[in-house]
Amino acid sequence: MRRKASKIKNTIIQYAKNNSKEYILVVLIFIIGVFIGVMFINNCTEEQETTIVTYITEFIEKFKSIETIDKGNLTITSIKNTIILTVIIWLAGTTVIGLPVVLGLILFRGFCLGYTISAITFTIGVGKSITFCLLALFLQNILFIPALLTIGVSSIKLYKAIINDRRKENIKIEIIRHTIISLIMLGVLILSCFIENEISTSLLKIGIKYMKF
Numbered sequence: 001m002r003r004k005a006s007k008i009k010n011t012i013i014q015y016a017k018n019n020s021k022e023y024i025l026v027v028l029i030f031i032i033g034v035f036i037g038v039m040f041i042n043n044c045t046e047e048q049e050t051t052i053v054t055y056i057t058e059f060i061e062k063f064k065s066i067e068t069i070d071k072g073n074l075t076i077t078s079i080k081n082t083i084i085l086t087v088i089i090w091l092a093g094t095t096v097i098g099l100p101v102v103l104g105l106i107l108f109r110g111f112c113l114g115y116t117i118s119a120i121t122f123t124i125g126v127g128k129s130i131t132f133c134l135l136a137l138f139l140q141n142i143l144f145i146p147a148l149l150t151i152g153v154s155s156i157k158l159y160k161a162i163i164n165d166r167r168k169e170n171i172k173i174e175i176i177r178h179t180i181i182s183l184i185m186l187g188v189l190i191l192s193c194f195i196e197n198e199i200s201t202s203l204l205k206i207g208i209k210y211m212k213f
Contacts, residue, residue, distance in 0.1 A: 019153050026152040029103055033110020041118035056123040064208055071197050078193035090182045093155030096162055102155040128211050135207045140196035147188040154181040
């Protein structure tokens with residue numbers, strides 16, 4: 001088991017080293033998305049601010065009052081959305097014109113994360129928001145973000161192969177490789193869905209009881 005774990009770890013490290021430029025690109029795009037999300041909240045109108053505060057406050061109050069959460073349905077919905085996202089990225093990654101779609105989705109996911117964290121911070125303050133975000137967002141995103149970025153990197157690699165190498169056989173190999181990586185990362189993304197709905201939800205419900213809102 002240790003040898004297998006070590007081999008997997010070395011393979012991941014080597015893959016990251018071999019594709020460092022691509023990883024830097026997708027990480028930068030993701031960070032830009034986060035920054036845009038934060039700036040969007042910081043530049044909201046008073047009406048938008050009121051809407052955000054009302055939504056977050058109502059969510060917390062509703063979350064506090066619910067005795068039992070239907071985690072099964074939440075998990076199924078998350079998995080469906082994750083599969084759709086992965087399929088779109090995979091399909092876009094297999095075409096030359098689809099690369100902007102892949103990068104756009106990575107930017108959008110960064111925006112969503114930045115927007116969410118900033119909205120929570122704006123509503124409940126820095127101190128409570130740190131605890132709230134750690135409980136609600138941290139665990140699943142440890143897996144979700146790297147997996148999403150890895151599919152993005154794989155898409156860029158396939159794009160380069162199609163542009164630089166016109167041989168059909170090599171392109172087929174790259175498509176197969178892209179498909180395998182996407183499937184592996186889909187497994188990681190699905191695992192993040194389980195963590196989000198089975199673990200993070202429970203932790204947040206416990207945490208909210210001790211955070212005085």
